Amino acid sequence: MEKKYLGIGGEVLAYLDEGAGEPILLLHGNMSSSLHFEPLIQRLQSRWRCVAPDLRGFGDSTYRQRFDSLDELAEDVSLFMDRLGIRSAFVVGWSTGGGIGLKLAAMHPEKVKRLFCIEGAGHRGYPIFEKDAALQSTGRPYESKLQMSGDPLQVAPMLRIFGSKDTAAMTAIWDATIYPAKKPSPEQSARWIAETLKQRNLLDVDWALATLNMSEDPGAYGPGDGSIGKVRCPVALTSGQLDMVVPEAMVLDNLRALGDRGTLLRYENCGHSPLADCPDRLSADIEQFFSA
Numbered sequence: 001m002e003k004k005y006l007g008i009g010g011e012v013l014a015y016l017d018e019g020a021g022e023p024i025l026l027l028h029g030n031m032s033s034s035l036h037f038e039p040l041i042q043r044l045q046s047r048w049r050c051v052a053p054d055l056r057g058f059g060d061s062t063y064r065q066r067f068d069s070l071d072e073l074a075e076d077v078s079l080f081m082d083r084l085g086i087r088s089a090f091v092v093g094w095s096t097g098g099g100i101g102l103k104l105a106a107m108h109p110e111k112v113k114r115l116f117c118i119e120g121a122g123h124r125g126y127p128i129f130e131k132d133a134a135l136q137s138t139g140r141p142y143e144s145k146l147q148m149s150g151d152p153l154q155v156a157p158m159l160r161i162f163g164s165k166d167t168a169a170m171t172a173i174w175d176a177t178i179y180p181a182k183k184p185s186p187e188q189s190a191r192w193i194a195e196t197l198k199q200r201n202l203l204d205v206d207w208a209l210a211t212l213n214m215s216e217d218p219g220a221y222g223p224g225d226g227s228i229g230k231v232r233c234p235v236a237l238t239s240g241q242l243d244m245v246v247p248e249a250m251v252l253d254n255l256r257a258l259g260d261r262g263t264l265l266r267y268e269n270c271g272h273s274p275l276a277d278c279p280d281r282l283s284a285d286i287e288q289f290f291s292a
Contacts, residue, residue, distance in 0.1 A: 001038060003060055008079040014060035015053040015080070019045030023086050024290070026052035027077065027104075029095025029121075030205050031170075033059030033195040039275050040092070043283035048290075051089075053080055055100070057201030066201070068145075070096075070208050074103035081111060090290045094118040095246065095272065096205060098237075099212060102254075106214065106230040115235045116286050119243055119272050122250035123228045123257055125212035127220045128154050141220045145207045155206055165197050180242045180271040215257065228257045236263045236289045240270035240277070263289070 003014040016034045018041050026037045034052035041050045056076050057063035067073065077100065081089065088111050093101030098120020105112040128151060129137040135153050142148040150156055161169045171193050175183060183189065211221040214228040235258050239251040255262045265285055270277040 001035070001041065003034070003054070005060075006080065006083050008076060008083055010064050011056050011076065012062045013053045013056070013076070013080055015051060016041065017084075018050045019048055021048045022290075023049045023051055023089040024286075025077070025081070025086070025089040025091045026050060027091065027093040027097030027100050028052065028055065028058065029093075029097045030202075030209075031196045031199060032094070032192070033198065035059070035195045036094070036192055036273075036275060037092075039279040040283055040286070043279060044286065047287070048090075051084065051086070053077070055097075057204065058199050059195055060198065063200045067204050068207060068211070070100050070103045070212055071107065073100050073208070074107055077104055078108050078111060087111070088113050090114050090116070092116045092118065092286060093120055094275065096121050096209060099123070099209070102214065102228065102231055102235075105233055105235075106227040109230065109232045112233050114233050114290055114292075115231075116289055117235060117237045117254070118274055118282070119238055119240055119246045120251070120254065121209060121212070121246065123212070123214040123254050124217075124219055124224070125221065126209040128206060128210045129220070139220075141210070145203055148207060148210070149203050155203065158202055162197065162199060162202055167193055167197065170196055177244050178272045179276060180244060181240075181269050181277045184276050231258065231261065233261070234263065234289075234292075235261055236265055236285070238265045238267055238274060238282075238285075240267045240272060240274060242269065242271040245272040 033054045037052045054061040091101045091112050098117035101115045130140045213219040213224040215224040216226045217224050237251050239248045274282040
């Protein structure tokens with residue numbers, strides 16, 4: 001699979017565009033890129049047109065302008081669709097990409113036919129709190145990105161790994177947290193880790209996830225914007241039994257907020273990456289949901 005490139009305003013997004021048929025837009029998560037969707041694209045491209053961008057600051061896309069919210073990445077996706085002439089699409093979002101998919105569906109409901117969230121981010125965000133001397137959470141939110149950059153447990157160590165392009169450390173993190181059920185081949189792992197280490201926007205993503213709140217209720221980082229109520233399309237939500245990143249409680253909270261628009265799919269013996277753990281079932285579920 002070879003990436004193409006497309007300008008959207010001040011940025012240039014790299015993307016994969018494989019297959020033919022109705023378009024499926026694939027939005028990757030944090031610490032990943034379009035290439036992490038290879039197992040899905042290989043299974044779907046005979047029937048669907050699979051379009052997967054590297055989001056701003058990820059993979060081979062540019063990072064000329066920093067961002068503070070998932071709204072900005074969702075707007076990038078909207079502009080990307082416009083440039084490709086895709087008026088509406090079925091959307092798949094993995095992890096943070098699920099949160100971006102929810103934002104896209106709320107901001108541009110006419111562009112999202114159905115949304116399939118693979119271990120998707122919670123609509124109330126993923127707060128990061130200050131730590132005490134024992135590295136325990138104090139429950140106090142950070143006041144700025146600069147302050148959050150010094151978080152000794154969740155942020156600063158990862159910034160060092162990205163800064164030094166530490167392949168061994170990043171591989172160990174993925175093996176321990178993303179692949180508790182089934183690990184990819186060494187060759188595939190090396191390919192995906194190389195893509196992961198291209199990321200330049202980790203602090204922006206961490207801040208955007210911490211401050212995300214699509215609910216009606218106030219959260220640790222401020223009031224909710226109520227935008228989850230603007231999501232009108234059907235949404236499928238997967239929950240991996242072994243997911244160490246997005247707990248089932250977060251998925252169930254999304255399900256409650258979506259009401260009769262939401263459908264829950266539980267995956268046994270599966271972690272944060274059904275793409276690696278059970279790609280056959282995942283692709284079949286996506287096809288069934290999008291064909292309904």
